[in-house]
Amino acid sequence: MIQTNKDIAYYYNQKANEMLVSGNYIDATEYYKKALSHMPEEVIFYHNIGVGYMLREDYLKALTFFEIAVEKGLELDEIKLYIALSLYKTHQYAKILELLEPEENKNKIDFLIIKSKAALKVGNVQVAREAVNQLKINGFDSQELELIEKMIKI
Structure with a gap:
């Protein structure tokens, strides 16, 4: 049976x-890249590569793939959180303050914690307080x- 690029891509994605x-995480990231090479239009593969890099703690590469996924139209609450986390880990605090927050409660809570810490890093007490x-x-x-609140009051 002849396999299509789509079949091959989803096989690699499943293996990843x-x-x-x-x-x-290292091999997973490489398999996600193989999936992407067979279906470059599949935006979830960009997200998946980003997750692989994030779990490898290569936040700069993760951020690149998350941003590509968003540019290509992927709208997931978790990707907003992952972008915020990647920006925080790469010390790009001001950019976090410009992001739209997730709607789903768990992602929103984690996002707001990151946002409040980033706001304090850039000295924006008002955004941290909000x-x-x-x-x-x-x-x-x-x-x-509680610690963040104490820092706001200092």
Whole structure:
């Protein structure tokens, strides 16, 4: 049976997913790239490569692939969080303040924590305060949030 590029791409993507679950992030990333080479129009592959790099703690490469996925039209709440995390890890704090926040509660909470810390890093206490207030409205409470609140009041 002759396989199409789509069949091959999804085979590589599935293999990469399995590798990712088993913690083999390096090979997973390479298999996601193989999938992409067979179907460069499939935006989820860009996202998946970004996840592979993020799990490898190569946040700059992860950010590149996440941004490509968004440019190509991928709209996932988790990608907003992953972009914020990648920006934070690469010390691009001001860019985080420009991002739209996720709508889904768990991603939104994690995003707002990152946003509040980034705001403090660039000295924007007002944005940090707004993020903390949103977290409290959403019922979130943690030691980290208390620490951020203390930093805002200093």
